[in-house]
Amino acid sequence: MKRVLVVCVLFASPLAAQGYRLRLDGRFQAVGFRGVQIDSIPVTDTVAGPNGGPTTPDGFAVRCPSGAAYCLFFRPGAVQRGAPFVTTADASLWGFGVRGLSAHATARAAVDFTGSAAWPGTDPALELLAGYAEYSVERLTARAGRQLNSNRLGMIGFDGASLTVRDGRHGLDVSIYGGWGLARGVALPVTSPALNPIADFQPGKRQLLLGAEAGWSGRLGDFRAEYLREVDPSSDYFVSERVGVAGVARPAAGWAVSAGADYDLAAGWWGSAEATLGYTAQAVSGEFGVRRYRPHFDLWTIWGAFSPVPYTAVQGQVSIRALPRVQVRARGERYRFSDADVSTPLVSVEQSGWRGELGVTATAATAWTFDAGYTREFGPGAASVGTSASVTYAPAGPYAITVHGAALDRPLELRFSESVLHLYGVDTRYDVSPGMRLELGAVRYAEDRRRPDPAAIDWGQWRATLRAVVAIGSGDNLDRLPPAVRR
Amino acid sequence: MITSLLVLALLQQPAQGFDHSKHKALFPSCTTCHAGVAAKGESVWPDPASCATCHDGTIEKTVVWRPPTAPRRSNLRFDHLGHAAKAKDKSPSCSGCHTLIGEPRMAVRAPVVQRCLDCHGIRTAHLAAPDTACVTCHVPLARAASFTRPDVARLPAPPSHAAPDFLSRSGHGAVSRQTVGTACATCHAREFCYQCHAGSAPPRAITWLASDPRSTAIAARAAPASHGNDFADRHATVAAASTTGCTGCHVRADCLECHRPSGARGAGYHPDGFLARHPASAYGREASCSDCHNVGVFCTSCHARAGLVASGVLRSGYHDARPFFLVGHGQAARQGLESCVSCHAERDCLTCHSAVGGRRFDPHGPGFDAARMRRKNFAMCTVCHGAAVP
Numbered sequence: 001m002k003r004v005l006v007v008c009v010l011f012a013s014p015l016a017a018q019g020y021r022l023r024l025d026g027r028f029q030a031v032g033f034r035g036v037q038i039d040s041i042p043v044t045d046t047v048a049g050p051n052g053g054p055t056t057p058d059g060f061a062v063r064c065p066s067g068a069a070y071c072l073f074f075r076p077g078a079v080q081r082g083a084p085f086v087t088t089a090d091a092s093l094w095g096f097g098v099r100g101l102s103a104h105a106t107a108r109a110a111v112d113f114t115g116s117a118a119w120p121g122t123d124p125a126l127e128l129l130a131g132y133a134e135y136s137v138e139r140l141t142a143r144a145g146r147q148l149n150s151n152r153l154g155m156i157g158f159d160g161a162s163l164t165v166r167d168g169r170h171g172l173d174v175s176i177y178g179g180w181g182l183a184r185g186v187a188l189p190v191t192s193p194a195l196n197p198i199a200d201f202q203p204g205k206r207q208l209l210l211g212a213e214a215g216w217s218g219r220l221g222d223f224r225a226e227y228l229r230e231v232d233p234s235s236d237y238f239v240s241e242r243v244g245v246a247g248v249a250r251p252a253a254g255w256a257v258s259a260g261a262d263y264d265l266a267a268g269w270w271g272s273a274e275a276t277l278g279y280t281a282q283a284v285s286g287e288f289g290v291r292r293y294r295p296h297f298d299l300w301t302i303w304g305a306f307s308p309v310p311y312t313a314v315q316g317q318v319s320i321r322a323l324p325r326v327q328v329r330a331r332g333e334r335y336r337f338s339d340a341d342v343s344t345p346l347v348s349v350e351q352s353g354w355r356g357e358l359g360v361t362a363t364a365a366t367a368w369t370f371d372a373g374y375t376r377e378f379g380p381g382a383a384s385v386g387t388s389a390s391v392t393y394a395p396a397g398p399y400a401i402t403v404h405g406a407a408l409d410r411p412l413e414l415r416f417s418e419s420v421l422h423l424y425g426v427d428t429r430y431d432v433s434p435g436m437r438l439e440l441g442a443v444r445y446a447e448d449r450r451r452p453d454p455a456a457i458d459w460g461q462w463r464a465t466l467r468a469v470v471a472i473g474s475g476d477n478l479d480r481l482p483p484a485v486r487r
Numbered sequence: 488m489i490t491s492l493l494v495l496a497l498l499q500q501p502a503q504g505f506d507h508s509k510h511k512a513l514f515p516s517c518t519t520c521h522a523g524v525a526a527k528g529e530s531v532w533p534d535p536a537s538c539a540t541c542h543d544g545t546i547e548k549t550v551v552w553r554p555p556t557a558p559r560r561s562n563l564r565f566d567h568l569g570h571a572a573k574a575k576d577k578s579p580s581c582s583g584c585h586t587l588i589g590e591p592r593m594a595v596r597a598p599v600v601q602r603c604l605d606c607h608g609i610r611t612a613h614l615a616a617p618d619t620a621c622v623t624c625h626v627p628l629a630r631a632a633s634f635t636r637p638d639v640a641r642l643p644a645p646p647s648h649a650a651p652d653f654l655s656r657s658g659h660g661a662v663s664r665q666t667v668g669t670a671c672a673t674c675h676a677r678e679f680c681y682q683c684h685a686g687s688a689p690p691r692a693i694t695w696l697a698s699d700p701r702s703t704a705i706a707a708r709a710a711p712a713s714h715g716n717d718f719a720d721r722h723a724t725v726a727a728a729s730t731t732g733c734t735g736c737h738v739r740a741d742c743l744e745c746h747r748p749s750g751a752r753g754a755g756y757h758p759d760g761f762l763a764r765h766p767a768s769a770y771g772r773e774a775s776c777s778d779c780h781n782v783g784v785f786c787t788s789c790h791a792r793a794g795l796v797a798s799g800v801l802r803s804g805y806h807d808a809r810p811f812f813l814v815g816h817g818q819a820a821r822q823g824l825e826s827c828v829s830c831h832a833e834r835d836c837l838t839c840h841s842a843v844g845g846r847r848f849d850p851h852g853p854g855f856d857a858a859r860m861r862r863k864n865f866a867m868c869t870v871c872h873g874a875a876v877p
Contacts, residue, residue: 052811186785237864306824306840337822340853381767
């Protein structure tokens with residue numbers, strides 16, 4: 001450690017040359033909702049419910065573990081109150097005396113002030129989502145530390161190193177990365193106890209990860225290929241091995257054809273794929289395509305052996321600026337699952353589904369925006385019909401206010417849980433300064449659960465939110481929040 | 488391009504308060520007062536004492552005027568002596584620049600830009616001039632030392648910037664490769680481009696520009712034409728196919744605003760109110776939930792609090808809309824395995840689907856390649872088959 005400090009001091013550049021950017025995003029919520037309480041009843045006391053399953057004498061459907069003397073069910077519990085406070089910090093530092101050298105970190109801290117653990121997502125209390133040092137010049141970028149790569153194979157987190165070499169003149173780039181992988185969709189290693197509830201066969205060691213990408217980008221299109229393998233170091237067996245290709249062609253102004261696919265080398269089947277034709281002009285934009293979706297499971301779980309079947313979908317969407325201040329949008333998709341190759345004569349399950357949306361956004365004067373939408377979807381497992389509307393007043397000043405409401409009918413296919421939900425709320429925003437924004441909102445979920453048994457628990461709840469976003473830093477371009485992103 | 492700086496620069500001149508026409512009889516020659524335009528070492532401004540010759544309070548009322556001492560805030564490469572030397576006999580008279588065509592000699596005004604363009608053979612309106620014409624009269628922004636940030640912010644955009652595809656690669660991208668060091672540099676410097684080209688591999692043309700922090704006084708915040716209002720909903724396929732294109736404007740943090748597990752975010756990737764309708768979306772696999780959400784720490788943590796979690800084998804407790812769901816769940820499971828996993832652990836399924844301890848129901852379905860799976864991860868096979876993997 002002393003040597004590191006000495007080196008840092010010797011090579012430290014003057015403080016004036018240091019640059020930094022820090023963005024703090026804190027959100028506090030106050031929420032209250034009806035909890036549930038697990039209860040049990042001797043198997044011998046259960047009765048047959050209206051659907052043939054066992055219930056309590058007072059009508060609660062119960063779950064009876066095999067061989068157990070008691071069956072389990074949930075009763076309405078006490079009102080749960082949570083006060084979670086979640087803060088995400090993004091920091092970038094540069095100006096270490098070496099041109100192109102910088103450091104980046106994103107961390108998240110969460111706490112529930114009530115201490116009741118009523119709110120999910122507050123464990124673990126501190127997460128490092130990303131934290132790496134970067135050296136980037138025109139021809140190459142090298143990173144070391146915790147990174148989160150996003151490509152068509154998903155969000156790939158790992159602790160390790162990556163190197164990208166590019167030839168800007170010819171639009172070529174090649175990347176290679178490797179290290180110790182993180183679990184999918186979370187900045188936690190697969191060995192974390194936080195993942196244990198779902199994984200009985202949790203690995204004892206983190207998987208080793210190696211990936212490579214290559215891409216070409218030109219005036220008429222782009223092409224990209226990716227490869228990723230993860231290996232369990234304790235057994236040398238694969239956790240996953242996949243390849244993906246994707247490309248987009250721009251044959252004419254406004255037109256784009258994009259397509260891509262990934263293949264699971266470990267399972268030996270095609271994963272997800274899509275092909276889309278898109279057109280964009282000032283008054284109209286549209287997209288039409290086909291896609292296929294199959295979930296991916298790592299091989300340290302047994303889920304892949306259950307042969308998840310893909311679905312194939314035809315989808316399209318269009319957005320038209322019908323009038324200078326009115327934009328109409330519509331989209332729809334119809335999909336059908338491949339044959340599951342099972343015989344279930346006693347249970348009929350939907351094999352296909354569809355979803356669609358119609359919406360309109362109108363701007364009156366410059367400060368008022370009205371939006372209304374209608375969504376409807378139907379498919380295996382669930383369906384929903386919803387309407388929503390919002391009115392936003394956002395004058396040229398630093399504040400905005402939105403009042404919104406929605407109604408939703410969401411029947412489930414496999415459970416008596418059809419419910420009608422009404423949602424209404426208000427959101428306000430105030431830009432205190434170019435680097436600080438405050439948001440305050442409240443929303444009411446009023447749900448009417450239509451179950452034929454007493455488990456139709458009232459889930460209605462209020463949620464109040466206070467959010468503060470602060471960006472500080474050096475550099476001349478810190479004149480708004482956030483930079484380089486469309487809002 | 489953007490050469491109306493002429494107007495801007497000359498509006499700064501203090502001579503506007505002087506009524507030349509009123510004095511036309513007194514000054515037959517411009518150089519009487521503005522000697523510096525013709526003689527080296529002389530001031531271009533009149534000596535206040537010469538004004539007081541008449542404006543002494545007796546003949547005429549006194550006037551208080553002092554010649555400006557600060558350098559002129561301008562980005563013109565023009566000076567009178569140099570211009571005259573270069574133009575030689577083609578050099579226009581004073582009124583040739585400072586009056587409109589047809590106006591009398593002393594109806595002077597700030598230089599008439601169109602007359603500059605006419606003399607230099609530029610047959611367009613000022614801002615519509617070809618890109619190569621800017622350098623005729625203007626220095627790059629980085630060399631216009633007297634310009635302030637407000638001056639830069641007031642620079643007018645030429646009509647070409649309003650073209651629908653100007654923000655695309657074939658728009659300003661193609662133009663910049665030809666003229667970034669000349670036309671673009673008139674108003675812009677490297678920092679201006681970096682407002683959007685924040686990726687680690689900015690286009691080479693940007694590096695040809697000088698560095699000048701004042702250039703960010705012009706805010707670059709418009710999205711390209713390809714980003715329609717609904718682009719957030721349909722950008723997935725484009726982004727997956729062409730991340731290189733995205734990184735021209737966006738940094739990773741932009742993507743991670745939505746695409747990362749963070750309870751601090753409100754509705755970002757998902758539309759407002761998505762929580763309420765997510766059952767149908769999740770069952771129907773509208774998107775790949777597990778790309779961003781880990782079911783172990785995301786779905787289950789909520790479902791458990793709502794009583795929607797399994798801790799044992801399948802019974803009719805949850806799936807109570809189908810009395811025989813347990814014996815007929817196969818199709819639903821293969822279609823929505825990700826949904827199953829958000830409540831069920833592997834042990835729930837192994838109760839029946841195990842070759843060694845369960846009811847030996849075979850879970851393998853279409854596409855299952857036993858030999859390949861065994862080769863890739865033998866340990867997974869042993870979970871159900873024990874040591875006797877077929």
